[in-house]
Amino acid sequence: MICGSEDLTESPHPPLYKGGDGGIRFEIKKGGDLMAIDPVCKMTVSEEKAAARTEYKGKTYYFCAKVCKEKFEKEPEKYIGKK
Numbered sequence: 125m126i127c128g129s130e131d132l133t134e135s136p137h138p139p140l141y142k143g144g145d146g147g148i149r150f151e152i153k154k155g156g157d158l159m160a161i162d163p164v165c166k167m168t169v170s171e172e173k174a175a176a177r178t179e180y181k182g183k184t185y186y187f188c189a190k191v192c193k194e195k196f197e198k199e200p201e202k203y204i205g206k207k
Contacts, residue, residue: 157170158171158172162185162186163203163204164187164196165188167188169187171186174186174187175187175188175193176193177193178193180204185204
């Protein structure tokens with residue numbers, strides 16, 4: 125899990141960045157997997173090994189489990205906020 129630190133420079137985690145589709149991602153040095161944050165449970169998920177993924181408003185979201193994807197698809201704005 126990612127810590128809730130607002131100051132990412134002080135975080136023990138790899139630096140976060142916005143992907144081309146606006147999703148938040150970071151790269152884990154060990155193995156170099158590109159990681160994303162599951163918007164439902166907030167777990168970190170390998171984009172390559174994600175259990176599920178979906179697109180919403182032109183952005184790709186990755187999930188740790190199919191149940192998280194199903195929850196997201198029922199109420200996506202609940203998890204990403206209105207934009």
